[in-house]
Amino acid sequence: xxxxxxxxxxxxxxxxxxxxxxxxxxxxxxxxxxxxxxxxxxxxxxxxxxxxxxxxxxxxxxxxxxxxxxxxxxxxxxxxxxxxxxxxxxxxxxxxxxxxxxxxxxxxxxxxxxxxxxxxxxxxxxxxxxxxxxxxxxxxxxxxxxxxxxxxxxxxxxxxxxxxxxxxxxxxxxxxxxxxxxxxxxxxxxxxxxxxxxxxxxxxxxxxxxxxxxxxxxxxxxxxxxxxxxxxxxxxxxxxxxxxxxxxxxxxxxxxxxxxxxxxxxxxxxxxxxxxxxxxxxxxxxxxxxxxxxxxxxxxxxxxxxxxxxxxxxxxxxxxxxxxxxxxxxxxxxxxxxxxxxxxxxxxxxxxxxxxxxxxxxxxxxxxxxxxxxxxxxxxxxxxxxxxxxxxxxxxxxxxxxxxxxxxxxxxxxxxxxxxxxxxxxxxxxxxxxxxxxxxxxxxxxxxxxxxxxxxxxxxxxxxxxxxxxxxxxxxxxxxxxxxxxxxxxxxxxxxxxxxxxxxxxxxxxxxxxxxxxx
Amino acid sequence: xxxxxxxxxxxxxxxxxxxxxxxxxxxxxxxxxxxxxxxxxxxxxxxxxxxxxxxxxxxxxxxxxxxxxxxxxxxxxxxxxxxxxxxxxxxxxxxxxxxxxxxxxxxxxxxxxxxx
Amino acid sequence: xxxxxxxxxxxxxxxxxxxxxxxxxxxxxxxxxxxxxxxxxxxxxxxxxxxxxxxxxxxxxxxxxxxxxxxxxxxxxxxxxxxxxxxxxxxxxxxxxxxxxxxxxxxxxxxxxxxxxxxxxxxxxxxxxxxxxxxxxxxxxxxxxxxxxxxxxxxxx
Amino acid sequence: xxxxxxxxxxxxxxxxxxxxxxxxxxxxxxxxxxxxxxxxxxxxxxxxxxxxxxxxxxxxxxxxxxxxxxxxxxxxxxxxxxxxxxxxxxxxxxxxxxxxxxxxxxxxxxxxx
Numbered sequence: 001x002x003x004x005x006x007x008x009x010x011x012x013x014x015x016x017x018x019x020x021x022x023x024x025x026x027x028x029x030x031x032x033x034x035x036x037x038x039x040x041x042x043x044x045x046x047x048x049x050x051x052x053x054x055x056x057x058x059x060x061x062x063x064x065x066x067x068x069x070x071x072x073x074x075x076x077x078x079x080x081x082x083x084x085x086x087x088x089x090x091x092x093x094x095x096x097x098x099x100x101x102x103x104x105x106x107x108x109x110x111x112x113x114x115x116x117x118x119x120x121x122x123x124x125x126x127x128x129x130x131x132x133x134x135x136x137x138x139x140x141x142x143x144x145x146x147x148x149x150x151x152x153x154x155x156x157x158x159x160x161x162x163x164x165x166x167x168x169x170x171x172x173x174x175x176x177x178x179x180x181x182x183x184x185x186x187x188x189x190x191x192x193x194x195x196x197x198x199x200x201x202x203x204x205x206x207x208x209x210x211x212x213x214x215x216x217x218x219x220x221x222x223x224x225x226x227x228x229x230x231x232x233x234x235x236x237x238x239x240x241x242x243x244x245x246x247x248x249x250x251x252x253x254x255x256x257x258x259x260x261x262x263x264x265x266x267x268x269x270x271x272x273x274x275x276x277x278x279x280x281x282x283x284x285x286x287x288x289x290x291x292x293x294x295x296x297x298x299x300x301x302x303x304x305x306x307x308x309x310x311x312x313x314x315x316x317x318x319x320x321x322x323x324x325x326x327x328x329x330x331x332x333x334x335x336x337x338x339x340x341x342x343x344x345x346x347x348x349x350x351x352x353x354x355x356x357x358x359x360x361x362x363x364x365x366x367x368x369x370x371x372x373x374x375x376x377x378x379x380x381x382x383x384x385x386x387x388x389x390x391x392x393x394x395x396x397x398x399x400x401x402x403x404x405x406x407x408x409x410x411x412x413x414x415x416x417x418x419x420x421x422x423x424x425x426x427x428x429x430x431x432x433x434x435x436x437x438x439x440x441x442x443x444x445x446x447x448x449x450x451x452x453x454x455x456x457x458x459x460x461x462x463x464x465x466x467x468x469x470x471x472x473x474x475x476x477x478x479x480x481x482x483x484x485x486x487x488x489x490x491x492x493x494x495x496x497x498x499x500x501x502x503x504x505x506x507x508x509x510x511x512x513x514x515x516x517x518x519x
Numbered sequence: 520x521x522x523x524x525x526x527x528x529x530x531x532x533x534x535x536x537x538x539x540x541x542x543x544x545x546x547x548x549x550x551x552x553x554x555x556x557x558x559x560x561x562x563x564x565x566x567x568x569x570x571x572x573x574x575x576x577x578x579x580x581x582x583x584x585x586x587x588x589x590x591x592x593x594x595x596x597x598x599x600x601x602x603x604x605x606x607x608x609x610x611x612x613x614x615x616x617x618x619x620x621x622x623x624x625x626x627x628x629x630x631x632x633x634x635x
Numbered sequence: 636x637x638x639x640x641x642x643x644x645x646x647x648x649x650x651x652x653x654x655x656x657x658x659x660x661x662x663x664x665x666x667x668x669x670x671x672x673x674x675x676x677x678x679x680x681x682x683x684x685x686x687x688x689x690x691x692x693x694x695x696x697x698x699x700x701x702x703x704x705x706x707x708x709x710x711x712x713x714x715x716x717x718x719x720x721x722x723x724x725x726x727x728x729x730x731x732x733x734x735x736x737x738x739x740x741x742x743x744x745x746x747x748x749x750x751x752x753x754x755x756x757x758x759x760x761x762x763x764x765x766x767x768x769x770x771x772x773x774x775x776x777x778x779x780x781x782x783x784x785x786x787x788x789x790x791x792x
Numbered sequence: 793x794x795x796x797x798x799x800x801x802x803x804x805x806x807x808x809x810x811x812x813x814x815x816x817x818x819x820x821x822x823x824x825x826x827x828x829x830x831x832x833x834x835x836x837x838x839x840x841x842x843x844x845x846x847x848x849x850x851x852x853x854x855x856x857x858x859x860x861x862x863x864x865x866x867x868x869x870x871x872x873x874x875x876x877x878x879x880x881x882x883x884x885x886x887x888x889x890x891x892x893x894x895x896x897x898x899x900x901x902x903x904x905x
Binding site: 178179182183186187190216218221222224225226228229232233239240242243282283286287290301304305307308310343344347381382383385386387410411415416419420423424427445448449450452453454456457458486487488489490491493 | 794795796798799800801803804805806808809812853854855856857858860861864865868871872875876878879883885886887889890893894897898900901902904905
């Protein structure tokens with residue numbers, strides 16, 4: 001068991017990759033064999049994510065190291081070297097937290113797809129891309145190396161755009177695929193440029209080494225700007241969010257949820273770079289306020305644009321964009337005060353990080369439910385729906401749970417994290433809290449619109465039947481997560497969120513010291 | 520100006536041309552070319568980073584024979600970035616093929632069904 | 636266009652094709668000794684395939700290069716690379732189990748200085764080069780074939 | 793264990809849920825005081841719509857998505873006109889936003905450094 005736990009970080013990347021390249025071969029044996037294989041891979045990945053989280057959170061989020069190809073997996077510096085040269089995976093509380101999110105979303109997405117994608121062709125390629133995307137997201141979250149971060153970023157870009165444009169017979173999906181791929185590539189290249197700038201100055205690519213060597217020169221600041229803008233685009237912060245509704249709206253429904261996990265991984269990369277790589281070598285107050293401004297724009301524009309959408313998936317997509325803003329707000333408040341480190345800064349960080357998990361669970365639930373609705377009615381236009389609650393009782397209840405949770409209605413999980421964000425941002429400036437609360441209320445209004453338009457109304461002819469059990473089980477699982485995290489937030493905040501926030505807020509020295517020794 | 524800085528200037532120019540192409544050209548294929556130009560600029564920047572004056576190719580057995588070797592890491596980075604660029608370009612061009620099939624045009628200003 | 640290009644191009648292609656293949660496989664085989672490796676060699680081999688496609692057209696190579704077979708080989712190459720990573724998992728992922736072991740590819744590292752290099756060294760590295768080379772040559776060839784066929788459809792529609 | 797505290801505020805969902813259930817119980821108690829001698833199928837149970845006839849339930853009566861929040865969208869039409877104009881659907885504009893944000897971030901970071 002300990003050996004498995006020690007190898008968990010690399011297995012989290014290697015097993016989905018095995019799945020990605022194995023699926024086309026297994027797929028030749030038939031559909032049943034393929035689905036069994038994909039399910040097995042998804043379960044194994046989730047199990048290893050659980051193992052990793054158990055070991056990391058068991059050690060209260062202390063960082064641990066995995067060196068690829070070394071004489072031992074914990075030896076970062078070969079004899080006679082002062083710079084880590086091998087490929088390094090470094091996991092601390094934050095990485096393990098993100099790995100849990102990714103495992104939850106990809107597992108439910110894969111199992112939902114078995115039923116959702118049953119009567120469509122091209123399933124083999126679909127699962128292959130899903131596995132590749134999973135591997136890429138895990139890679140982004142676990143790597144301890146800037147260049148590998150870029151590589152995994154591009155792996156997720158390619159796999160994600162393959163999935164967005166997967167339905168080649170749909171006009172709009174091709175348009176979305178081109179736009180998203182072009183913007184992802186452009187932002188990815190700027191990230192690479194920043195990596196090059198850092199390498200040119202310090203001669204290393206390891207995050208811990210770079211963090212120990214950074215001086216905060218003008219070139220460092222330029223690199224930071226490139227990284228900030230590039231990753232903000234991939235995370236979908238306003239005004240760089242225009243691709244996000246296209247992407248989430250046009251991808252197959254379970255993949256929209258995985259794309260949200262992908263955006264969160266980019267957000268994780270941004271936080272890792274701001275807190276661990278740059279730390280206090282730069283003006284954190286200014287950076288924090290840049291994040292806060294982006295966050296306020298994201299929250300407000302996302303919600304108000306969601307209000308006027310008539311396409312159900314595009315509407316939920318704008319809702320997802322606005323939730324990215326809450327994470328940015330929480331962590332931005334934390335970053336803005338991270339010199340003085342007052343208590344409310346840490347609370348804000350907790351809120352922002354906790355919201356990542358909660359958002360993934362309820363947005364995942366909503367996208368799966370929207371997939372059910374679109375599949376059942378054959379349209380995405382809200383104006384042509386109505387009365388679905390007569391025949392799809394369970395789906396409507398699940399949708400309502402997801403919508404309430406996302407809008408921050410107590411006692412669901414969205415409220416628990418938003419509560420922390422409201423309280424802490426109020427301490428910094430009441431205006432922030434006002435915008436956050438107001439937008440939450442607007443978001444509830446948005447989902448009242450969806451619920452009224454799609455589920456309520458008189459019984460009509462040709463109402464679709466309740467969804468098969470294969471699609472119901474993943475949705476129920478996500479709804480259970482939403483409710484349990486809503487009813488027992490204290491437990492989860494103590495056990496997993498606080499170590500994750502600690503890793504960013506206080507963990508820089510430990511992160512560096514683990515690789516370079518001493519710190 | 521030091522002649523050794525010339526590659527960096529060229530890299531910056533390539534990136535600038537690429538962004539210009541991306542922003543001001545209307546044909547989707549030209550947009551892909553713009554992305555490729557940016558990528559080439561970044562790759563050139565990476566390779567130029569690793570260059571050492573009078574350095575030799577970084578072959579292990581030659582190590583003591585020459586004083587300086589060109590840094591191998593940026594070359595490995597460039598190679599990886601070329602591989603990724605190949606995949607993204609192929610994907611973008613396939614999307615362009617399908618867009619032309621569906622929309623009958625490659626004009627970026629007319630491919631705007633998804634808006635608002 | 637389906638019948639390929641002029642007789643001059645075809646004749647030159649027949650001459651160059653073999654050379655390109657040999658050079659590509661050389662680059663793959665010597666990846667652990669000289670600059671180059673799996674991707675570069677694979678790209679050279681794939682360029683030979685692309686040359687065939689351009690010179691003889693999609694109809695000319697019909698039945699000789701099968702996109703499905705190429706994709707299967709690509710998966711096998713990728714899986715072989717991952718399997719080589721798993722070989723060393725007793726120590727660490729990607730650990731070079733064969734290096735300096737005295738078995739095949741486990742030859743000793745040569746002393747420094749100009750020499751021809753020994754093919755029988757490097758442990759799992761040459762094997763990884765082969766895996767990557769297989770993946771890249773088949774992958775790029777498959778991409779070229781699929782895009783060519785797609786473009787042809789476009790023309791005839 | 794199940795509550796969270798931010799140091800200046802606290803949230804306990806179990807206590808909230810108990811309170812919620814308590815309020816529901818009170819509601820049912822109040823409801824049980826209501827009149828029980830009404831007759832079904834008479835005017836006593838009919839929906840009162842300002843004296844108008846109750847329309848036949850049908851799908852045509854359904855308030856559809858685009859009708860909801862019409863007034864609010866109309867009231868904010870100035871804002872929506874501007875914001876919707878930004879989502880042009882043209883890829884070059886999106887990329888221009890990216891370059892613009894990059895420039896602003898550079899200026900801020902280099903100035904405050």
